[in-house]
Amino acid sequence: MAGFEWGGLAIQIASGILILAGAGFFLIGAFGFLRMPDLFTRIHAASLADTTGMALVLLGLALLAGPSFAAAKLVCLVLFLLFMGPAATHALAAAALAAGIKPLHEPVQKASIPAARTVRTAKSRKGRR
Numbered sequence: 001m002a003g004f005e006w007g008g009l010a011i012q013i014a015s016g017i018l019i020l021a022g023a024g025f026f027l028i029g030a031f032g033f034l035r036m037p038d039l040f041t042r043i044h045a046a047s048l049a050d051t052t053g054m055a056l057v058l059l060g061l062a063l064l065a066g067p068s069f070a071a072a073k074l075v076c077l078v079l080f081l082l083f084m085g086p087a088a089t090h091a092l093a094a095a096a097l098a099a100g101i102k103p104l105h106e107p108v109q110k111a112s113i114p115a116a117r118t119v120r121t122a123k124s125r126k127g128r129r
Contacts, residue, residue: 015061018060022054058074
């Protein structure tokens with residue numbers, strides 16, 4: 001078997017696992033996008049799966065590229081997209097709120113939570129009489 005290297009096989013298996021895991025995250029994100037009831041939960045499901053899936057797929061491709069300029073560009077692309085994905089998701093949610101789209105369930109505000117009742121013990125009542 002001329003040209004067979006165990007190291008090359010290990011790198012190909014590792015990159016294949018990373019690419020398949022990334023594809024799995026994309027698939028889970030697609031199901032989450034379809035199953036969620038409103039825009040904000042759909043954005044949440046899609047952005048988490050998309051960011052993780054993209055990072056795994058690109059890192060798998062960087063492993064296949066080996067130590068080269070293409071691998072360095074792929075790693076830089078991963079870093080850029082890890083910062084820009086959440087920022088774009090936030091901008092989309094802020095634009096939806098500004099357009100008047102409301103979430104199905106309003107977030108709980110601290111002012112709307114009734115104050116916790118203080119439990120008076122016999123010791124604390126003793127001094128008040």
